[in-house]
Amino acid sequence: MGLTRKQISTVAVLLIGTFVVVLNQTLLSPALASIMRDLSIDAPTVQWVMSIYSLVEAVVIPLSAFLIGRFSTRQLFITGLIIFTAGSLLCAFSPGFIFLLLGRVCQAIAAGVFMPMIFTVLLLIFPREKRGSAMGLVSLVIGFAPAVGPTLSGVLVDSIGWRMLFVVITVVGVLLVLSAVKFLENYGDFERTSFDKLSVLLSTVGLVCLLYGLSTFSSTTNPAMTAGFIVVGLVVIAIFVRRQLKLENPLLKVTVLKTRNYRIAIIVAIINFGVLIGLGTILPLYLQTLRGFSALETGLTLLPGALIGAFVGYFAGRLFDRWGVRKCVVPGVTIFFVGTLGFLLFDMNTDLLVICAIYTVVALGIQFLTTPMNTWGINSLDNSVIQHANAVTNTLNQVSAAFMTALIVSISALGSTIAPNADPTMQLYEGDHLAFVATAVLAAIAFIVVMFFVRDKRKRDTHIAPMSMQQFSPSENTDEIPVSRAMNPEPYFVTSTASIREVAQIMVDNKASGVPIVDHNKMVVGFISDGDIMKYIGRNDGILDSTYMLYQVPDPQTFPQRISKLIDMNVMQIATKNVIAVKSDSSLEDACRLLSEKRIKKVPVVEEGELVGSLSRADVIRGTMANIVTIKAMAEKDDAKKPQLA
Structure with missing residues (x-):
C-alpha cells in the first residue's frame, strides 16, 4: 500500500476504532429484552438507549469541523476514545437505567467527534494513488460491523449477560487508547472555524423535547404534558432553522434543501435509515419478548440481512454509474416496500426462517436504494456546498434513527389500548403488529416519492469496467x-x-x-x-457512502x-x-x-x-x-x- 510500518499501525488503530464505533450502533439490539428484565423497565423506556445514541450524534456531528480545526487529530482521537471508553465502563457497571443512559451519551459524543476525523485522516495517510484502497477498507469495516453486531451480542447476552457487551468494548477501548498514544501522529493542518453556541443549544433542546414527546405518548398519564413537549420541540426546531437561514456561517446550511433532487433524496434517506434502525429495535423485542427466542437466535436472524445488504450496497453505487438512478432505485424501493408487507404476516407461530427471509428482503431493498439515492442527490448540488450537504445528511439520518425508533417502539406499546380486554401476550402481539404496519406505511411513502419524483434527466455514459489483459x-x-x-x-x-x-x-x-x-x-x-x-x-x-454515514472530504x-x-x-x-x-x-x-x-x-x-x-x-x-x-x-x-x- 506504500505505507511505512508506523503508518500501517496508525491505519489499524483508526480502522479498529471505526469498527467499534459503528458496531455500537447495532450491538444492543438483541440485548434490549434482557435490559428490560434486569432494570425493570418497559419497551418505550428501553428504546432510549438506542435513540439517545443517534440523537447525541446528530447534535455533535455539525461541531466536528470546529473541533478538527481547534485541536490536533491526535488529541481529538485519544480524547474521544477516552470518553468513549469511560462511557462503556459506566454502561457495564450502571446501577440503574439513568446511568446506562449517561454512558450511552458519552459513547455518542465520542462517536460524533471522531468519526468524521477518522475518515479525513485516513485520506491524508494514504498516497493519493492509493486512496481508493482507503475507501475500500473503510467501506468494508462500516459494512461488516453492523452485520456481526447482533450475532456477537446474542452470544454474549445468552452466555454471560448484557453487561459483558460493554465490558468487552471497554477492554478494546483501553487497548485502542494505549495503541493511539504509541502510534498515532498528527495529520493535516485544518482551518480554525467557529460555531454558533445558540444554534447548538436550540438544536439540543428542540430535538430532546420532540424525542421525549414521541417516546412517551403511548404510555403517558399526562397527555397534555406530552403534547406540550412535542409542541415545544417543534417550535424550537423551527426557531433553529430560521436562525440557520439568517447566519452567514450556520451550524447547518439548510438552504441545500432548496435543491429539488437533494430534498427528495433526503426524504427517502431518512425513511430508509429510520426504518432500518427502528426495525433493529422492534424486531428483537418481538422475537424475544413475544416469541421467546434467545438473544443468539435473534442475532442470527438479523445476520443474513445485514451481510447481504452490505454486499448489495457496495455494488449499488457501481450500478448507478452504469444505469442511472431510476433503474436502481425503482427495484430497490419496490423490494423494500414488498418486504415490509411481509411483516404484516407475522403471527404467534411464524417460522424463524420466514422471519429471517423477510427481514433480509427488506434490508436488501434498503441497501440497494440508499447509495444511488444519496449519489443522485449530492450530484445535483454545486461542489461548494457538498460539505454542508454531508453534515445535513448525516445529521438528519441520526435524527431520523432516533425519532423512528422512538415512534415505532411507542406505537408497539399501544397494544393495551387497542385491545384492552385481551391477555398480555395478545396485547404485545397487537402492539408489535401495529408497529410493523407503521414501517409498511413509511415504506409506502418512500415508494410513492421514488416512483413519482425520481427521474434521470439525461442518459448517462456507460460505465467501463476495469480492463483485464x-x-x-x-x-x-x-x-x-x-x-x-x-x-x-x-x-x-x-x-x-x-x-x-x-x-x-x-x-x-x-x-x-x-x-x-x-x-x-x-x-x-x-x-x-x-x-x-x-x-x-x-x-x-474522498467519498464514503453507506447506509450508516455519508462523507465527502475535499x-x-x-x-x-x-x-x-x-x-x-x-x-x-x-x-x-x-x-x-x-x-x-x-x-x-x-x-x-x-x-x-x-x-x-x-x-x-x-x-x-x-x-x-x-x-x-x-x-x-x-x-x-x-x-x-x-x-x-x-x-x-x-x-x-x-x-x-x-
Whole structure:
C-alpha cells in the first residue's frame, strides 16, 4: 500500500476504532429484552438507549469541523476514545437505567467527534494513488460491523449477560487508547472555524423535547404534558432553522434543501435509515419478548440481512454509474416496500426462517436504494456546498434513527389500548403488529416519492469496467485486413523504471496520448495515458457512502502540489497495469471495435507478449487511407458474392 510500518499501525488503530464505533450502533439490539428484565423497565423506556445514541450524534456531528480545526487529530482521537471508553465502563457497571443512559451519551459524543476525523485522516495517510484502497477498507469495516453486531451480542447476552457487551468494548477501548498514544501522529493542518453556541443549544433542546414527546405518548398519564413537549420541540426546531437561514456561517446550511433532487433524496434517506434502525429495535423485542427466542437466535436472524445488504450496497453505487438512478432505485424501493408487507404476516407461530427471509428482503431493498439515492442527490448540488450537504445528511439520518425508533417502539406499546380486554401476550402481539404496519406505511411513502419524483434527466455514459489483459487473436477470415497493415511499427515506449517527467516529455515531443510500458525484455507490463495523468492531478475528493454515514472530504492538496508530487513519481505508480493489447495479425475490424467500445485512444500491438507496435485511432485512419485501393477491391469482391434478387 506504500505505507511505512508506523503508518500501517496508525491505519489499524483508526480502522479498529471505526469498527467499534459503528458496531455500537447495532450491538444492543438483541440485548434490549434482557435490559428490560434486569432494570425493570418497559419497551418505550428501553428504546432510549438506542435513540439517545443517534440523537447525541446528530447534535455533535455539525461541531466536528470546529473541533478538527481547534485541536490536533491526535488529541481529538485519544480524547474521544477516552470518553468513549469511560462511557462503556459506566454502561457495564450502571446501577440503574439513568446511568446506562449517561454512558450511552458519552459513547455518542465520542462517536460524533471522531468519526468524521477518522475518515479525513485516513485520506491524508494514504498516497493519493492509493486512496481508493482507503475507501475500500473503510467501506468494508462500516459494512461488516453492523452485520456481526447482533450475532456477537446474542452470544454474549445468552452466555454471560448484557453487561459483558460493554465490558468487552471497554477492554478494546483501553487497548485502542494505549495503541493511539504509541502510534498515532498528527495529520493535516485544518482551518480554525467557529460555531454558533445558540444554534447548538436550540438544536439540543428542540430535538430532546420532540424525542421525549414521541417516546412517551403511548404510555403517558399526562397527555397534555406530552403534547406540550412535542409542541415545544417543534417550535424550537423551527426557531433553529430560521436562525440557520439568517447566519452567514450556520451550524447547518439548510438552504441545500432548496435543491429539488437533494430534498427528495433526503426524504427517502431518512425513511430508509429510520426504518432500518427502528426495525433493529422492534424486531428483537418481538422475537424475544413475544416469541421467546434467545438473544443468539435473534442475532442470527438479523445476520443474513445485514451481510447481504452490505454486499448489495457496495455494488449499488457501481450500478448507478452504469444505469442511472431510476433503474436502481425503482427495484430497490419496490423490494423494500414488498418486504415490509411481509411483516404484516407475522403471527404467534411464524417460522424463524420466514422471519429471517423477510427481514433480509427488506434490508436488501434498503441497501440497494440508499447509495444511488444519496449519489443522485449530492450530484445535483454545486461542489461548494457538498460539505454542508454531508453534515445535513448525516445529521438528519441520526435524527431520523432516533425519532423512528422512538415512534415505532411507542406505537408497539399501544397494544393495551387497542385491545384492552385481551391477555398480555395478545396485547404485545397487537402492539408489535401495529408497529410493523407503521414501517409498511413509511415504506409506502418512500415508494410513492421514488416512483413519482425520481427521474434521470439525461442518459448517462456507460460505465467501463476495469480492463483485464486481453489479446485479440487473428481472424480466420483471410479477406480481413490485419492490424499490422495499419499499426505504427516503431512505437514510443518507456521502461517500468521511468519517471512521469520522462513520460510527459515523450507525450509532448511526439503529441502522443499514451505510451506503452515495457520491462527489460520489451514485454508489455503497463500503459500510461494522458487520462491517467489527468486523473491524478485533477481534484479528487474522498467519498464514503453507506447506509450508516455519508462523507465527502475535499482534496487536501492544491493543484500545484499535486503536479509537483506527480512529476518525479515512478510511472508504474499511476499506470494501468491490466492492459488490453492486440496481436499484429488480428483483424483491424476487431481492433476498431475495441477502440470504440472501450473508449480508448491507443493500444499496444504484441507478438507473444512482446511489444512490436502500437495502434491508435489516427493510425487506423492513416492505414485505411494508405490501403484504400486494396479495400475497394475487397469491397467489390464482397459485392459480387451477394445473391442477386430476382
